[in-house]
Amino acid sequence: MLLQAAGFVLALVLLAHPLLAGISSTVALGIGTAMVYPALIASVSDHVHPAWRANALGAYRFWRDIGYAVGALIAGVLADTLNLNAAVSAAAALTAASGLLAAQWVSDRHGPWTEPPPRRRGCPGRLPPRGRAHRDGGGPSARSRSP
Numbered sequence: 675m676l677l678q679a680a681g682f683v684l685a686l687v688l689l690a691h692p693l694l695a696g697i698s699s700t701v702a703l704g705i706g707t708a709m710v711y712p713a714l715i716a717s718v719s720d721h722v723h724p725a726w727r728a729n730a731l732g733a734y735r736f737w738r739d740i741g742y743a744v745g746a747l748i749a750g751v752l753a754d755t756l757n758l759n760a761a762v763s764a765a766a767a768l769t770a771a772s773g774l775l776a777a778q779w780v781s782d783r784h785g786p787w788t789e790p791p792p793r794r795r796g797c798p799g800r801l802p803p804r805g806r807a808h809r810d811g812g813g814p815s816a817r818s819r820s821p
Contacts, residue, residue, distance in 0.1 A: 675773025678706030682766030686759060717780055 681702030688695035715731065722730040745765070753761040 675706065675710055675769055675776060678703055678710065679766045679770035679773060681706060682762050682769065686762055686766070689759075 681699045684702055685695050685699035688698060715734070718730050718734045719727055745768075749761040749765060752764055
């Protein structure tokens with residue numbers, strides 16, 4: 675994440691040379707993103723019970739995607755009210771801050787899976803029964819039968 679923040683800073687520092695600023699900041703952002711996303715997904719996967727992994731990854735991706743939308747809106751408001759440099763500076767500061775927080779809080783330890791997660795009601799891998807036809811043992815044709 676710090677490499678991504680450096681990409682934003684490069685864009686600001688090299689504004690006098692737009693082509694160089696665009697190429698160097700794009701390379702830094704691309705390399706930083708390529709390193710961050712697999713590590714974050716692996717961290718989420720490592721810290722939850724395997725039975726909850728799909729839900730945890732879904733929640734992570736949901737909030738990440740919400741952040742894309744909200745971040746773009748905030749950056750647009752900053753660029754309109756102040757200027758483009760303020761929007762890029764805010765993105766660099768938030769990216770660096772999140773990288774420093776992740777470095778402090780995220781650990782390499784995996785969860786102790788000594789006990790299984792709580793079981794759901796019913797048989798695992800089987801859908802709950804739906805409607806009277808299923809209880810009677812028949813399929814859709816059981817509904818149309820006369821008593």
